[in-house]
Amino acid sequence: MSHKRSGLVAGLITGLFAALICAAGLGTAVLFQQSLPSEVMAFGNGQPVSLALSLLIALVVAVAIGAVRPRSLVLLPFAALYAGGAVVAGQITGSSIMIGATLRAQASEQAPADLGDVTLPNLTEGLPDALMLYQAPLAETWAAWLYIAVAALTALALVTLRVTRVRRAQRAETAAEEVAAEEPEYRAPFEPAQQPAAKPTPDLFAPRNPARD
Template identity: 65%
Template sequence: MSHKRSGLLPGLIVGVLSALVSAALLGAAVLFQTRLPAAVIAFGNGHPLSLASSLVVALIVALAMGAVRPRSILLIPVAALYAGGAMAAGQIAGSSIMIGATLRTPPAERGPADLSDITLDNFSAGLPHAPALYRDPLSVSWAAWLYIAVAALAALLLLTLRVVRVRRAQRALAEAETDSSPEPEYRAPFEPAQAPTPKPTTDLFTPRNQPKD
């Protein structure tokens, strides 16, 4: 007997892949942020740009998981976890490469980040220093935690809206099909499907045909 697949496992796999892609994109954004205009980076101390990155990460994760399993309630908290993890991983990856490239490059040769800076050596050199932001007191590291919380909450809300809309649409479709289907005819127990054919009755006062001579 075959069992219907729940689709939960594909949703988890797609969520992991989308989180990895989001983390890679965010890491690249952190690494190459120095190439943006100074006015953009300095606007609001960089918080609007980072918050926008959090929303993009949440959107990618929520859309990917919602496309695979749009009715699963179990994937909603998982999407929040994936989005928050992708935000933290992207920040650490980009900062590690940026710090490693700075440490391994002479001061006279330092410049804006380049694709050649994305190496395993730079990542390994900067990795011990990158998570220091999360280990600092909350009065210092509140911004980094805020970006993670925004990404997780946005993914949670986006996937919740998706699940609610899909479930509501399917429920309305099922109710419409139920209303349009004809009601079955009521039949008493042991009642035959077709009424028996009535037999001709004999009238006592009707004269019978006399036999002819």
């Protein structure tokens, strides 16, 4: 019987890489959101776009983890953590750079701010204001927490379905192997366990038994 791998380590690694990529992508989207058509951002105050990005992040993380055919239930909370963390990291990184670039442009009397200038000073300058996105009362920041919850719960549900299917399939394979190992070889009724040895073809020059002739 072959040993079934849990996929825990591989799932953790692939999920982490997917979360980092998603965080970078979301940060870029936040940074350049003004480049999107105004109709898109004005629709629903931009919440449908943010929800769609959260769902996309959850899907990418879940697909990355599910690609290794995981069996371990430990991956379930990590899937939610990766997806939710990617949303938080992307929002904070993009907002920090955007706010920092604006503050530095105002301080140096340069306008408009170059939001594409992804530098460490811009990141550190706007980080305190970006963190206020999660420190304000829930009544004011409910949307930010909603995006995190949507990403985390969706990733959790998708990975749960994947792990459940893999575990069910491997249990079926194990049961089939056990049945095949225990089942005796089939023989038709009255079939001898061993075929009788074939008699040699009579030879004209071979001596014969007179008693039989």
